[in-house]
Amino acid sequence: LIHFYKSKTMLSRCALRALQGSQRSTVCLIRFNSDVAAAGQRDLVNFPPRKRPIDPSPVRMGIFPEEWFTAFYSKTGVTGPYMALASIGTFLASKEFFVIEHDFWVGIGLFVVLGTIVKKVGPSVNEMLEKELTEQENILKSVRQSEIDVLNEAIAGEKLAQANGAMWEDVIAAKKEAVGLQLEAAYRERLSDAYKQVKKRLDYQLEVSNVVRRMEQKHMVDWIITNVKKSITPAQEEAALKKCISDLKGLAIA
Numbered sequence: 001l002i003h004f005y006k007s008k009t010m011l012s013r014c015a016l017r018a019l020q021g022s023q024r025s026t027v028c029l030i031r032f033n034s035d036v037a038a039a040g041q042r043d044l045v046n047f048p049p050r051k052r053p054i055d056p057s058p059v060r061m062g063i064f065p066e067e068w069f070t071a072f073y074s075k076t077g078v079t080g081p082y083m084a085l086a087s088i089g090t091f092l093a094s095k096e097f098f099v100i101e102h103d104f105w106v107g108i109g110l111f112v113v114l115g116t117i118v119k120k121v122g123p124s125v126n127e128m129l130e131k132e133l134t135e136q137e138n139i140l141k142s143v144r145q146s147e148i149d150v151l152n153e154a155i156a157g158e159k160l161a162q163a164n165g166a167m168w169e170d171v172i173a174a175k176k177e178a179v180g181l182q183l184e185a186a187y188r189e190r191l192s193d194a195y196k197q198v199k200k201r202l203d204y205q206l207e208v209s210n211v212v213r214r215m216e217q218k219h220m221v222d223w224i225i226t227n228v229k230k231s232i233t234p235a236q237e238e239a240a241l242k243k244c245i246s247d248l249k250g251l252a253i254a
Contacts, residue, residue: 062115 058066060081072080092098 060066060069064081064085069081072084076083089098093100
């Protein structure tokens with residue numbers, strides 16, 4: 001017995017070492033079926049999330065799934081599943097794998113009683129349970145929907161804040177442009193004032209020069225007339241007057 005225990009321990013140690021060696025030398029040869037899986041994400045197209053069915057799958061005779069009968073139809077026809085069931089039952093009974101004794105008849109009676117109870121009481125119980133389940137489901141859905149609404153409102157608020165931030169940049173740009181236009185208007189106004197002031201000064205200088213020229217011309221004319229009058233003697237004036245009178249008489253005669 002001790003020798004057997006030692007050999008068993010040695011064999012277990014060898015198996016453990018072999019397993020560790022195989023784990024060290026194991027190479028992963030997994031081939032991803034899509035780019036989504038290769039990116040480390042779940043491929044929801046080829047592998048959608050599993051949904052737990054609400055209602056049970058359809059059955060035949062109370063215990064046999066409908067898929068079994070459907071699988072037989074393409075091979076044996078409609079009666080194939082029933083013949084297979086009868087053949088398997090006959091084989092088990094003939095070889096005494098399935099022994100028919102008093103428990104068998106008790107089981108049949110129990111099956112009939114339970115079936116009757118299920119048929120009579122089952123619909124009302126099912127309706128009550130469905131109603132309770134629906135109420136609980138509605139409560140959970142309302143909680144889920146309220147959370148979704150809160151998150152949607154938060155998302156909408158965040159989007160609005162982002163939009164406002166972007167709009168604020170536009171407002172700042174518009175204000176800068178408005179300030180630039182105001183500065184341009186002030187510059188042009190000052191430039192116009194400077195032009196007007198310079199023009200006024202130039203007009204003043206021009207008017208001063210014109211006045212000086214007129215005064216000089218008037219003074220020159222007055223000086224010439226005065227000097228001419230001073231240069232004429234009374235005899236010359238009398239002779240010129242007589243000459244004018246004689247000319248006028250000659251013109252009158254003619």
